[in-house]
Amino acid sequence: MPYTHILVAIDLTAECHPVILRAQALANSSNAQLSLINVVEPMAMAFAGDVPMDLSMLQQQQFEQARERVDTFAKAYPELTPEHCHLIYGQPRQEIHRLAKEQDCDLIVVGSHGRHGLALLLGSTANDVLHGAPCDVLAVRLKQPA
Ligand code: AMP
Numbered sequence: 001m002p003y004t005h006i007l008v009a010i011d012l013t014a015e016c017h018p019v020i021l022r023a024q025a026l027a028n029s030s031n032a033q034l035s036l037i038n039v040v041e042p043m044a045m046a047f048a049g050d051v052p053m054d055l056s057m058l059q060q061q062q063f064e065q066a067r068e069r070v071d072t073f074a075k076a077y078p079e080l081t082p083e084h085c086h087l088i089y090g091q092p093r094q095e096i097h098r099l100a101k102e103q104d105c106d107l108i109v110v111g112s113h114g115r116h117g118l119a120l121l122l123g124s125t126a127n128d129v130l131h132g133a134p135c136d137v138l139a140v141r142l143k144q145p146a
Helices: 016-030 056-075 092-102 125-130
Strands: 005-009 033-040 085-089 107-112 136-141
Touching: 005 016, 005 092, 016 033, 016 056, 016 107, 016 136, 033 056, 033 092, 056 085, 085 092, 092 107, 092 125, 107 125, 125 136
Parallel strands: 005 033, 005 107, 033 085, 107 136
Antiparallel strands: none
8 A cells, every 4th residue: 555644754954855855755656745744842851851941932942943944944845835844842752643643644754873782772763753653654774974
């Protein structure tokens, strides 16, 4: 069965392009809809809630910067129209799964650094997304930085 709706998750680094390109090629060959998600993690969560200051302004700026970067990435891919680009606050695994369910996606595409050893123990988003995913997950192997 060909895929009908592919969700590509991006972290807004330069490494997103090979991940989006793979998702785009799959979407084209299956005639599937392509959607994109980036999850902005709340700062308080990133610092384990231990920061004794008001982060709301910083967080607003972080969200606006992420919006600009998503728009820049999406411009390179004609099928990624604004209604198919999702910028969401929260925890990546949870929000990627939630959106995939909500949008009836049958494939999630993420990048993977193929970490091992200590780095693997510390966890990776690709690994996180795979566990409990509501549909298939494709991990696109990314090159390790030299
Ligand atoms: P990482 O494990 O952080 O190196 O990320 C591996 C992959 O997970 C990335 O290539 C993205 O596909 C996805 N990912 C990581 N962080 C996010 C995020 N904040 N929002 C959406 N996808 C993400």
